[in-house]
Amino acid sequence: MGDSFQGHTAPRLFLDKTFYKAFIRLQADKSLGQSFAGLLIYTEGLHALGYITTVEYEAHVRRYSQPLCDAPKLPTT
Numbered sequence: 001m002g003d004s005f006q007g008h009t010a011p012r013l014f015l016d017k018t019f020y021k022a023f024i025r026l027q028a029d030k031s032l033g034q035s036f037a038g039l040l041i042y043t044e045g046l047h048a049l050g051y052i053t054t055v056e057y058e059a060h061v062r063r064y065s066q067p068l069c070d071a072p073k074l075p076t077t
Helices: 017-030 034-048 054-064
Strands: none
Touching: 017 034, 034 054
16 A cells, blocks of 8 residues: 555634734744644644654754745736
C-alpha cells in the first residue's frame, strides 16, 4: 500500500473572541495572510507538544513567517 495522502485539508475552526482577536493581531504584526498565520500557529503548537522535530519546526517557521508582498501595480485601462 503506497502513500495515500491526497493533498491538503482545510479544517474548519470556530474561534472564540479571544482567539480571533489574537489571530488577527498575529496576522497584522507579522504581515501574514490567513493561511500562513494559521499554519504558523499549528507549527508552534505541534512543536511545543512534541509532534514535530526541531528540524521540521524550523523549516516550517521559515516558510510560514514570510510576509505578504506587495503585488506589482498593473494599469487598469
